[in-house]
Each structure stands twice: as C-alpha cells, then as structure tokens.
Amino acid sequence: MLKVLVCAFAVATASIAMVGAANADESAFLKTLAGSWSGKGTVKVRINAPTINVTCRFKSDANASSLALNGRCTSLVVFSRVISANLKASGDTYTGSYVGAGTGTAGLGGRREGNAISLAIRWAKEVNGDRRAQMTIEKTGASGMRLTTVDTDPATGRSVVTSRIELRRS
Numbered sequence: 802m803l804k805v806l807v808c809a810f811a812v813a814t815a816s817i818a819m820v821g822a823a824n825a826d827e828s829a830f831l832k833t834l835a836g837s838w839s840g841k842g843t844v845k846v847r848i849n850a851p852t853i854n855v856t857c858r859f860k861s862d863a864n865a866s867s868l869a870l871n872g873r874c875t876s877l878v879v880f881s882r883v884i885s886a887n888l889k890a891s892g893d894t895y896t897g898s899y900v901g902a903g904t905g906t907a908g909l910g911g912r913r914e915g916n917a918i919s920l921a922i923r924w925a926k927e928v929n930g931d932r933r934a935q936m937t938i939e940k941t942g943a944s945g946m947r948l949t950t951v952d953t954d955p956a957t958g959r960s961v962v963t964s965r966i967e968l969r970r971s
Contacts, residue, residue: 827890828865830913833940835863842966844874844882846903848929848954853880857966866890870938874966886938888918895920899936904928909936916940922950930955934963944970 838859843852859872868888875881884901888909895918899907905925912919917939924932934952941947948966953959 827893827913830916830940831863831865831868831890834868834870834938834946835861837861837971838872838946838968839971840966840968842874842948842964843962844876844880844964844966845961846880848952848961848963855880855966857884857968858971859884859968868938886936888920902928928952929963941967 838861839857841854841856844855845852853876855874855876857872857874859870861871862869866889868886868890870884870886872885873881873883882901882903886897886899886901886909888895888897890913893913895909895911895913897909899909899920899922902924907925908923909920910923911921917937920936920938922934922936924934926932928934929952931953934950936951937947937949939947939949946968948964948968949962950964951960952963954961
C-alpha cells in the first residue's frame, strides 16, 4: 500500500511540474512579444478588394498567461482601423478575441507551434461568404513580429492572405 501511495505521489508531483513548465514556457514566449511595435504591411478589406498598403503601430502587454495587442493601421487611401487581439494561454492553447475586420468582436482559438500562435477566427458576422478565417501571430528574429490573416475565397476555395503586417520593436 505504501508503494502505491509513493507512486501516486510521484506521478502527481511530475504532473504538477509538467504543467508549471508548460506555463513557464508560454510566459517566456509571451514576454518576447511585449513592447511597442511599428511597421508596414498590406490589407485587403474583402477578398475581391484591391490590396492597400498600410503603416501600423502597436502596443503589446504580456504576462505569464496573456497577451494584449492594441494598435492602429492607416494608409494614404484614407484607411484607418483600430486593431486589437486579447489572448489567454493555458499551456500552449490560446483563446481570446479580435477586433479589426469591421464586423464586431471575433472569437479566437488555437495553439502555439514554435514561434507562432496559429488561431482560428470566428467572425461576429459573415465575411467573404462565411464566418471563418485564420490568424497567425509570429515572432520573427530577435526584434520582429508578423501578423497574418488568411481567408478562403468562396468562388475558388483558395486561401487568400487578407493582411500581412511586418513589425519591428520600436
């Protein structure tokens, strides 16, 4: 009986240590995304719309289990949009919300794989024929971050990059 209790305690201790390590790993990763960011990119308001060149500024706050990314992208073509993503991490799984498509607050859910958080978007309203898209928040190098959204063209079924923003720590 004592052996069983010792084994159970060892398994429980190892499980708690593994959960702590997973959270610690996310904490270290999330902290690399904190700070002020600026950069340029492209946006398509809809799949069949022309590409707009944008300049963006973001402020990112991160702690051990969350990331808040808030900013604005503007262009010379009188385009200005507030963009925000708020994520909570549980291990390498992320959930949260996104504002930026002009349709209201969208839901986010996904996982981190390496230096990128890959997220499914669930739009508040139909966009490009459905309510689904993909977003990636990717750490690039020591001082870069890339934000990408991809949607599906309802006419062809092909994936279309609807925004790609390359940021540098400022």
